[in-house]
Amino acid sequence: MRLRRTVVAASALALVGSAVPAAYGAADTRSYGHGAGAGSAASPFQPAVVFRVGAPARTVDVADVTGDGRDDVLLMTGYASSGSDDGDKLFVFAQRPDGTLAAPVRYPTDAVPKAFFTVLDTNGDGRQDIAINVVGGINVLRQTASGTLESAGLLPGGGIPVAGDMDGDGDSDLVAAGDSGITLLTQGTGGTFTPTSISTDVVGEVEVGDVDGDGRPEVVGAPPPYLGGAPIYVYHATGSGWTRTTHATGMSSPLTVRGIEVADVSGDGRADVVATFGDNKPSSQVSVLVQTPDGDLDAGVLYPVWDIPEPVEAADVTGDSLLDVVTVHGGWSALSVLPQTGDGRLDAPIRIEDLPYASSYTVHGLALGDINGDRRADAVVADYNSGLVVLRTNG
Numbered sequence: 001m002r003l004r005r006t007v008v009a010a011s012a013l014a015l016v017g018s019a020v021p022a023a024y025g026a027a028d029t030r031s032y033g034h035g036a037g038a039g040s041a042a043s044p045f046q047p048a049v050v051f052r053v054g055a056p057a058r059t060v061d062v063a064d065v066t067g068d069g070r071d072d073v074l075l076m077t078g079y080a081s082s083g084s085d086d087g088d089k090l091f092v093f094a095q096r097p098d099g100t101l102a103a104p105v106r107y108p109t110d111a112v113p114k115a116f117f118t119v120l121d122t123n124g125d126g127r128q129d130i131a132i133n134v135v136g137g138i139n140v141l142r143q144t145a146s147g148t149l150e151s152a153g154l155l156p157g158g159g160i161p162v163a164g165d166m167d168g169d170g171d172s173d174l175v176a177a178g179d180s181g182i183t184l185l186t187q188g189t190g191g192t193f194t195p196t197s198i199s200t201d202v203v204g205e206v207e208v209g210d211v212d213g214d215g216r217p218e219v220v221g222a223p224p225p226y227l228g229g230a231p232i233y234v235y236h237a238t239g240s241g242w243t244r245t246t247h248a249t250g251m252s253s254p255l256t257v258r259g260i261e262v263a264d265v266s267g268d269g270r271a272d273v274v275a276t277f278g279d280n281k282p283s284s285q286v287s288v289l290v291q292t293p294d295g296d297l298d299a300g301v302l303y304p305v306w307d308i309p310e311p312v313e314a315a316d317v318t319g320d321s322l323l324d325v326v327t328v329h330g331g332w333s334a335l336s337v338l339p340q341t342g343d344g345r346l347d348a349p350i351r352i353e354d355l356p357y358a359s360s361y362t363v364h365g366l367a368l369g370d371i372n373g374d375r376r377a378d379a380v381v382a383d384y385n386s387g388l389v390v391l392r393t394n395g
Helices: none
Strands: 049-051 057-063 072-077 090-093 105-107 113-120 129-134 137-143 149-155 160-164 173-178 181-187 192-199 205-209 218-222 232-238 241-247 257-263 272-277 285-289 301-304 309-315 324-329 334-338 350-352 366-369 378-383 387-391
Touching (some): 072 387, 129 160, 129 173, 173 192, 181 218, 192 241, 218 257, 232 272, 285 309
Parallel strands (some): 257 309
Antiparallel strands (some): 113 129, 137 149, 160 173, 181 192, 205 218, 232 241, 285 301
C-alpha cells in the first residue's frame, strides 16, 4: 500500500479571464442539415448550432461556474497550430437569463493542459470549481464570489479526472486515470487533497457510481483502445484498499471500449454501466450492464447503433423523466439517442444527422445538461474542426 501524503493546494493566483474576440464564439448560421436517419423516430433536438473558436475543441461539460444558478457550457481547447491565442484555454459560455449563451470568456492554465477536466467544489464554499489535467499535475480553477475563475495552483498526479464523494464525508473527491494507473485524491479541509493509488491499471476513461449496491460509489473503467480488449473493470473500496472485478460486455477482442457511462438506464433505481464499442456496422454497439438486486452486474445487453459510437452520456432528452443514452459517431456527422422504454430496456436508436464533420471525439467530447433554462437536458459536443456544437431539446 502506498503511504498517504497530504498535499496543500498552492495559494490562489490572480487569473483574469479574457473576453474572446467577436469573430470567435459567435453562432455559425450555416445549415448542416437536420433530421433523423432512415427508420428513426423524430429527433428530440432542434437543429445544431455551432459556436466557433480559434483552436481545436477537445472536451466539454455543463455546470454553473458563474454562481447565478444557471448551468453554463465549459469547453477546453487544445494546441492551435495557427498560433491563435485560443489554444490550450478553458472557454466559459455563460447562460444568460433568457436561455441564450453569452460570448465566451477564456481562461489560461498554469501549465500546458491535456484537455480533460471535471467540475467539483474543491474547498467547501458551495461554488463549483474546475480541475484540469495539465502537465505536472491537476490545475484547480476556483470560482470566486463574483462568478469568475482564478487559479488555486496544482494538485499532484494527473490523468483524466472525474469527481465524486468517494469516502462518504459529504464533499467531492477526485479520481484520475493516467499513464501510471488510477489515483484517488481525497478532499480534506481548506482545499487540501491526499493522493492514494487505486490501481496501476491503465484505463481509457473512468466514471464513478454505486454499481454494487453498497451505498458507496465505485470506480468504473475500461482498457483504452490502444491496449485492446473489451471488459469493464469495477474497483471496489475495502477496509484495506481496493479490489477489482471484471465484467463481460458481450463484445470480444479485438473490439475495444470507446466510451463509458454510469447511470440508471433500466429504470429500477440502480446505477448501470453503459459502454460503446466498435467501428463500422455491424461491430458498432452500445452495451448495457444492468445492476442486479444483489449488487452484481449482468452480462452486457447489446444494442446495435450507427458506425463508430464514441463518447456516451445519459440524461432525459425525451421528456419522460427516464434517462436516455446519447452517443456521438466519429466520422459520420451524427448523434444517436437510445430512449429508455420504461420496461428496463432501450428503444431503437434515433439517429440525428445534424453535426458538422469530425473524424473522432474524445471520451469527454459530449455532455448533457440544461443550458437554456427549460428544465430539459440539451446536448453539447466538442468538435475539433468546428468548435462548440449545441443541440437544444425541443421544448
